[in-house]
Amino acid sequence: MTRVNGTDQAPEPPVLSAERVTLGYGGTAVVHDVSLTVGAGGGVGLIGESGSGKTTLARALLGLLRPRSGAIRYGSRDLAELDRKGWTEFRGNVQPVFQDGSEALNPRMTVGASIGEALQVHHRMDRKERRERIAELLADVGLDAALAERRPHQLSGGQRQRVAIARALAVDPRVLVLDEPTSALDVTVQARILDLLERLAAERGLGYLLISHNLGVVARLCHTAHVMFAGRVVESGATLDLLTRPAHPYTLALRDAVPRIGGEPPKPAGRTEAAPATTGCPFRLRCPFAVDRCQEEAPRLKRVGTRNVACHRAKTVLELSAPGTPVEARRRARLRRSRGLWRRRRRR
Template identity: 80%
Template sequence: MSVLSADAVTLAYGAAPVVHEVSLAVDEGGVGLIGESGSGKTTLARALLGLLRPRSGTIRYGSRDLAALDRSGRAEFRRAVQPVFQAEALDPRMTAAASIGEALTTHHRMSRAGRRARVAELLDGVGLDPALAARRPHQMSGGQRQRVAIARALAVEPRLLVLDEPTSALDVTVQARILDLLEGLAGGRGLGYLLITHNLGVVGRLCRTSHVLFAGRVVESGPTRDLLVHPAHPYTLALRDAVPRLGGEPPRASGRTEAAPAATGCPFRLRCPLAVDRCRDEAPEAREVTGRRVACHRAEDVLERALDASRWRGGTGHPAHHIQKGH
């Protein structure tokens, strides 16, 4: 059974829906949620963390409706499902020890000495010198701050991490080290995680399955490697082909990259180079295409284009190849 799942969840701010009937499940291993800014990724993450209530649909922790949990159930949920926000979310007034210790105080009764020992253990576990415990965020690098944020989430021994752009604003070398850390944690602790990002290289490294979100709708979902190597939705293909290839030619644009979502028919049609009259008149339903679910009338044609683009790039086109392991 999944640790956390969404079933036909719609979310809105005021009268305007921003996430439309999204379904997904997260258990052990990594699940990616991919999309550009404004696609609804973070809004969905907030709902999965119990911070927003769906307009319709259900979010479940195990088999239980998250909205119906009693006090003890909510406390269990908050321990089991922990957010890891971007490093900038750390309180600038608090030391690393205070940030991590706050989580320990909230969920565990510990002596001061026990808390200090546990903070040192957690810092060491994410590859930091325990001496950094006395530093505030401005005294640490971006990579160190992100590791502190991960240590804080691990303090309560969760079953699942919800990571919102965990490598944002980090240089490539530091990104690789953070990804190495997350890979090791998943393997060593049996952690599940939901990884929210616009970076296809990150999901290629960490996630077995992924969901691609455009304008609040899942347009493609399935095994991550299939989505990245041979996309079946034009939006997934555009995201993949926007990843620069070291030593190669610049990526090619696919359609109008800045057009707003269409109000009728297929939301992506104003950007799509393959759009036809049917796309204007009929919103596509998700359907099975070569082992994944795709909301596109022309998914088979997109697959052909993906194969052509991979040959043009001179390889598989897998974005994960461009984020190497750290040293």
């Protein structure tokens, strides 16, 4: 409960939420019993390797897939129960930004026409108002208004992604669902897109659901994160906690697989080629911490410290990743060596 003007009021529900959602294609379930919430003004990360179910969950959150069980909610309303007016409101408040801007934009339409279509449908603007608003939106994402006359193939990859973001912003959404928005871009363009997203979050109070396998991007944009493996959330909590002190072996393996400048090549733990186990813990065939219990009993999410973890050995993993352990000591030493190398090169 919160107090407003001396009276108790119930907290506002999140803009978008999944409640124990299970999803599948045909006879195969690909997402199992997943819950998360996304509110305005905050970033939520969804981390995992290819095939972990991240994009399938995002499609359900956008109303493109119906859950086999559980519920997708917009505010307090189930998407399955929305009427036509409710769907129009939902589409205006929850907008996607897809991975590949060249496929997300119609190649036969100019940039201005793509953005103007959303303005016409949701805001009923006349031609002059649309033209002015398109110029404003392009300026908001750092593009010249003259690009409105070009088609997608005449733009660079970074420009196309900015146009996709401008089109999503055209309807004044409260939440953006970002599916790998920078993975197809080079590093310098990635940095500009991330700067743009940070600025838009600060200026507009936007909420994000960011789907990515890039831990650096998630750490920069998201205050909370969920780690998925084989369609299940295996760890969730504050992003900083997850990435600095993982409590699940999979999160630890993801973090340790990130290359470091000046350090040794990353050495993934366990059998990274092993498929998820069908009994017991799905990660046990890759896990260096697995015990007999992992083969017999599938772990459930439980509170460990500051996060929720689905692992029988969570406390052991958490102790191993704590500051002061040999693993973390080696990590800090590699970082100091890389910083020293950078300073020596700079002095030269």
